[in-house]
Amino acid sequence: MIDRIAIAGYRSLRDVVLPLGQLTLVTGPNGSGKSSLYRGLRLLADVAQGGVVRSLAAEGGLESTLWAGPEAFGRAMKTGEHPVQGTVRKHPVHLRLGFAGNDHGYAIDLGLPTPGASPFGHDPEIKVEAVWTGGRLANRNLIAERRGPMVRVRRQDDGTWRTSFEQLSSFDSMMTHCADPVDGLELLTLRERMRGWRFYDQLRTDRDAPARRAQVGTFTPVLAGDGSDVAAAIRTIQAIGDGGALDDTIADAFDGATIDGGAELRMRQPGLLRPLGAAELSDGTLRYILLAAALLSPRPPELMVLNEPESSLHPSLLAPLARLLRLAAQRSQIVVVSHAERLVSALSDGWGTETIRLSKELGETVAEEVAAPAWEWPVR
Incomplete structure (x- = not known):
């Protein structure tokens, strides 16, 4: 480490x-140097x-x-x-x-x-x-x-x-x-x-994001930096990784929902008669799935650094994200750069997180x- x-x-x-530490949180106001620290690591x-x-x-x-x-x-x-x-x-x-x-x-x-x-x-x-x-x-x-x-x-x-x-x-x-x-x-x-080492700061969720399109469903143990192969990465986790942890983190964040990968990402939600495709998901929902695919990789890195993972996420998703980050930190050293106070509070609460305020x-x-x-x- x-x-x-x-x-x-x-x-x-x-x-x-x-x-x-095993899980390090870097926080501070805008302009305090968080992005410079992230770029220095890159x-x-x-x-x-x-x-x-x-x-x-x-x-x-x-x-x-x-x-x-x-x-x-x-x-x-x-x-x-x-x-x-x-x-x-x-x-x-x-x-x-x-x-x-x-x-x-x-x-x-x-x-x-x-x-x-x-x-x-x-x-x-x-x-x-x-x-x-x-x-x-x-x-x-x-x-x-x-x-x-x-x-x-x-x-x-x-x-x-x-x-x-x-x-x-x-x-x-x-x-x-x-x-x-x-x-x-x-x-x-x-x-x-x-x-x-892996860095995630460009996970795209816009209307034209590659993650919203059909993909080649090939073996993908490591999510791409822009999330373009998320469906294949999800299927790989389900096939050779901790599929139970993936199911739990999606259900935790989205009230019992499930997802499936392959050529296209699909989400099933209680009460709906058909699954939703990636093109139908909100930016926040897709971003959370991208983070889950990165953090639950069946080939965990020695070090993973995430820059402002809370972008596009509703505040209700920050506590589940904190639980997901703690789970991932049991397999990899994680550095999180964030200024979202809810995420900062959830990560700093009694788990031994190394918190650095700039x-x-x-x-x-x-x-x-x-x-x-x-x-x-x-x-x-």
Whole structure:
């Protein structure tokens, strides 16, 4: 399980280290930094797919995603005695992302490109990467590191270092280019774990949503990011997953209703003489079914992150959704980003949920009453 994440220099996240539990709820008012935290986690997952530089470019480039405030706030700035203003930098410009658990940790440091080094002069460069064992980075537990274009990996048999790359491109991660089953086995394992993380923030329920159309009813243990294969995913859960849990969660939310998958999603409700097709379902009903298909996957991921799952849901569905999330958290680590107070209250009520409340101070995202876990960034 991941027990801490660290993000520095990304949008309003000047420098945050946050604890994660088996079920973590991130909440706060609009503009507090919830979406930035979610995007930061997605960027970490993009590293394992080889797409972190491309993802930053899609957000407008490194310059538009960097923390826009001063490198640090002096006491007089915080008290209002002096206006907030730029100061002489003590460190290079960074955008840093990392996570760690009891077994392994990983961090990446992206910076401004070297002038004239590439025709793509606005692309960020990967300056430093590190993989270590245990929760906190130290020289003794470092197992792989990248500095500029050079990557070295510690051998498993005798603990000595070997150079894996001498001229790794600035846009390529060592996670995608240096993982191998001999000396880079731990990199390979960690990369595959990161590739298995799932994110859901684009489950479509509009009139033209793919989930409302007939589908190819093939084996689908993992719901697509937009929910387009929900009927096949439901049928797969019923065939090889926990069909009883699916029946219970639908009946819990919709007063005894049942659903069936295959080529087309159908719902049977007490009192109706025929089942309703996906095109007839309300946005909220369809969205809840999509969430059930994602959370009850017969191939549960190590980590699943949901951004504002309450969208389109009637308030009466938030308590059943909280019960569904708790059930899913018994099989996967779940992070939920939400500002729906009913959902926040239901998830925070006596189950051991790790609740992180974000707010803004001088444009900087801070976590209220949260003890930051120990963290060390790799140095350039």
